Amino acid sequence: MLKYLVVYASETGNTKKIADEIFYALPSDSKEEINVRSWNGRHDAETYFIGYWANRGTCSLEVIDLIMSLHGKNVAFFGTCGMGNDTEYYRQMENIGLVWLANDNTYLGGYFCQGSMPPMIKERYEEKRGRIDDDTIDRMIAIFDEGQKHPDRQDLLKANVFADTAIRKIPNNDSYTRLRDII
Ligand SMILES: Cc1cc2nc3c(=O)[nH]c(=O)nc-3n(C[C@H](O)[C@H](O)[C@H](O)COP(=O)(O)O)c2cc1C
Numbered sequence: 001m002l003k004y005l006v007v008y009a010s011e012t013g014n015t016k017k018i019a020d021e022i023f024y025a026l027p028s029d030s031k032e033e034i035n036v037r038s039w040n041g042r043h044d045a046e047t048y049f050i051g052y053w054a055n056r057g058t059c060s061l062e063v064i065d066l067i068m069s070l071h072g073k074n075v076a077f078f079g080t081c082g083m084g085n086d087t088e089y090y091r092q093m094e095n096i097g098l099v100w101l102a103n104d105n106t107y108l109g110g111y112f113c114q115g116s117m118p119p120m121i122k123e124r125y126e127e128k129r130g131r132i133d134d135d136t137i138d139r140m141i142a143i144f145d146e147g148q149k150h151p152d153r154q155d156l157l158k159a160n161v162f163a164d165t166a167i168r169k170i171p172n173n174d175s176y177t178r179l180r181d182i183i
Helices: 014-025 061-069 087-098 119-127 134-147 153-168 174-182
Strands: 002-008 031-035 045-053 074-081 106-114
Touching: 002 014, 014 031, 014 045, 014 074, 014 153, 045 061, 045 087, 045 153, 074 087, 074 153, 087 106, 106 153, 119 134
Parallel strands: 002 031, 002 045, 045 074, 074 106
Antiparallel strands: none
16 A cells, blocks of 8 residues: 555646645655546555645535545645635635545645636636626736736645645654654
């Protein structure tokens, strides 16, 4: 069985960037990174980092299937969404996954950040002008424009720190116990 498995859903690449960084941060050769579409029961691991993107307030069914299948594992979530710099929204993103996670797993935490959105979303905002007040439209467009820069280097750095923090929460994590003994 693998030590770590990073599984992600990503349509336009934002969540994959976070997945790549988390994978890079994991201190073991016993690790794999796969798109959730390639996931099957044969990819088993002690610890799962599961990534998803906000899709109309939820995540894909493939991700939900994966989360529901886990028992007795260490599990962390990560992902991206259109919304930026909003702790409460990121908490809701985490809850999208948490509602499907069985109690017999050890939850290691979640990390979410903003991701760029396709141009058609901005066009849809503009189409709503006249029907929704200008301030709201302008705010949504400002969030959209900011999103074009994400995930940025800072987001990736935070993802790296998150991976490190998460694995320190694993009960009896051998890598760290051994490292502590050597130092
Ligand atoms: C069809 C669609 C629905 C979306 N729904 C939401 C949403 O409900 N909330 C949100 O914050 N962002 C939403 N977004 C923005 C995406 O979550 C964001 O662009 C994300 O970074 C995409 O990740 P990916 O590049 O890994 O596919 C949506 C984007 C699309 C295209």
